[in-house]
Amino acid sequence: MQRREVRLDDDSRAVAKIICVGRNYAAHVKEMGSETPAEPVFFLKPPTALACPHEGELLIPEALGELHHEIELAILLGRGGKDVTAREAAKLIEGFGVAMDLTLRALQTKAKKARAPWAVAKGFDGSGPVGAFVKTPADAEAAMAESVAGDRALRLEINGEIRQEGRTAEMLFRPEELIAHASRYFTLEPGDLFFTGTPSGVGPLFSGDKIVASIEGLPELRFTIRR
């Protein structure tokens, strides 16, 4: 498998861009002392942020500063689009996977204070580890009337201890709403990934930490952090 590719069932897909959303779970908005947004808060990770460290190690140099974990449901688009509705957005989704939006928290806090962009705090090399993706069933729309992502439990364990827990139904903006919103500004392409935000419980990662990120119905993402 090439760099910048993700596994999808027995196949793989080249990743185009990575569109992330901040503040998409109320409990996480609260723990960060942020305001609940009226519109989704998007930011980007470059494709070079992608990492597929499954069962291996991921090196994020200590020199970059404080590193935080954020478990997130990732969405892989099989088709592109522009100015799509939420209903149309649901049809662009090809698969779901487990991702982490690794964040250089000290740098992000500094950027927030200076009203500067989050680009380096969120987009550094290796900041987007993902597990294997699973294809969306063809009848997903009919099967999950509420949202294409359904209501799945998310759980992040570090060294066997639960650090983050939530449910995808707690998202403030559902995946198809996020995709529709983003498509007003960005032309969406096959291979685009969406990281859909994190529940509460974010915290620091240290060298040697063993991570098990799991979302109901999806392959686990397991790796060890090296710093």
Ligand code: ZN
């Ligand atoms: Zn995040």
